[in-house]
Structure formats: C-alpha cells, structure tokens
Amino acid sequence: MTQNDAPLGAFEEQVLLAVMRTRENAYGMRVRQEIEAVTGRDVAIGAVYSTLDRLEAKALVRSGRSSIDGSSRRMFEVAPAGAHALAQTKLMRDRLWRGVDLKPLLAAY
C-alpha cells in the first residue's frame, strides 16, 4: 500500500486544482495568478510555494526545471496520486453537501 489518504487541506486543494487548470504552464507565479483570478482573493507567493513543496513531499505533485523563455522556471504537474486525492476529497465533500439547503439561513444574513 503506497496510498496516502490524509485529507487535503483547503488551500492544498486549490493549488492542486490551479496546477491542473494551467496544464503545461504550471509554475509558481502562474499558479498564484490562476488562483487569484478564479477566486478573487490575493495569495502571497510564499504561500503557493510552501504548499507546492509540501505537496511534492507527499508525492501529489512533481516538479522539474525548464529554461524556456529566458528565466529558469520550476514547472509542476499533478501526479496520479494527486488526482486521486482530489477525487477522494471531492467525493467526501459532495456526500456531506448532499441535502443541505442554505437558503433559509441565507435569507437572514
């Protein structure tokens, strides 16, 4: 058993998704920009890298150098185990959300 079923943190999930979404262009700055664009909130660059490092330590992403376009970039890709972790996380959450209706409470907000 090589499987790590520790649950993903909220930001870990966001970073993983941003890497997926940016496909071939996933390097730190770009990932940050993607998260900011989609969620609308600021993200410190350090937050992205430390999360990426931790994800790599858990083998949920992989990284390698690429020297395209002048500066040397550290490119990331989601590993199969990372996709699996995302799928698990989503599955659990969808079950918890099932049948939950926020509307009545939201009305009083």
Added chain:
Amino acid sequence: MTQNDAPLGAFEEQVLLAVMRTRENAYGMRVRQEIEAVTGRDVAIGAVYSTLDRLEAKALVRSGRSSIDGSSRRMFEVAPAGAHALAQTKLMRDRLWRGVDLKPLLAAY
C-alpha cells in the same frame, strides 16, 4: 461591515455541514458521528469540539445548553454568517473545479 471573509478550513467546512445535516440534534457527539458516517473516517471528539469552539468564536455557529434526556448537552446551530461562509466557500471551489478532468491521470493510478 460585519463580514468575515476568511476562508473556511477543510475540517471547519465539514463540521459546519454536519451541524446543518443534523438539524435539531447537533451536539458534539452527534456531529462527530455524522461526519464519521458520511465520510467514513474516524474523527477524534476533541477535534470536533475545538473546531466548534473556534467556529463559535468567529460567530459562524451558536451554542446553548439543553437538558433533554438526562445528560446536559451543548446544542449547536449554524449562524447566518456560517451559512454565508459555506456558500462562499462552495462558490469559489466550484469555479476552481470547473473544466478540470481527472480521468486521464486517474487511469495511471
């Protein structure tokens, strides 16, 4: 502005959802049981209470005593702000997930 837009943590979201799901019966032990039943993993009781306490400090849930049925229970309910936080969290995440396809990677798992 009375609004707190700090993002919810992954476990905070689960606890909030479990409180919603258990409606009138939301007290510590029951919330724990709900999370375990739906997600399939063990949750330490202390984890539930400390999260509930922190959520209450942020006014996302409220609690009060209830002495039904012998033992005195601390009953919780999601506050309007809690429902709002849940909605925001879900909205952001749905946007990030949009267009993401895990299948190709999952095949290699």
Added chain:
DNA sequence: GCTCCGTTTCGACATTGTAGAAACGAACCT
C-alpha cells in the same frame, strides 16, 4: 560591471487540525 525583472527560496509566525485524558453530572445499584 551594475541594475532591472521575473522567479524561487527561505525563515518566521498564525491558524487549523488532531488526539486523548481529565472532569462532569445524571442515573443506577446495593
């Protein structure tokens, strides 16, 4: 060489997540 830019690395600290033992109180028993 030096400076500018985009990028990454690093170190520090705040917040969340996790665990389990201790404390509580009502009910039961003898």
Added chain:
DNA sequence: AGGTTCGTTTCTACAATGTCGAAACGGAGC
C-alpha cells in the same frame, strides 16, 4: 449515602497547514 457506569464536554498539548515578505538568483540589457 457512596460508588460505578455512561454519555458528554472541557482542557492541554502538539502536528500540520496557511500565510507573509524579504532575501537570493539568474538572465537581459545598459
């Protein structure tokens, strides 16, 4: 009454994640 059990909550401690910004790097152009 005293002691025991059971369900529940409180408390304390520590690990993992989230967050930040400044320092370090390297290539391009001056």
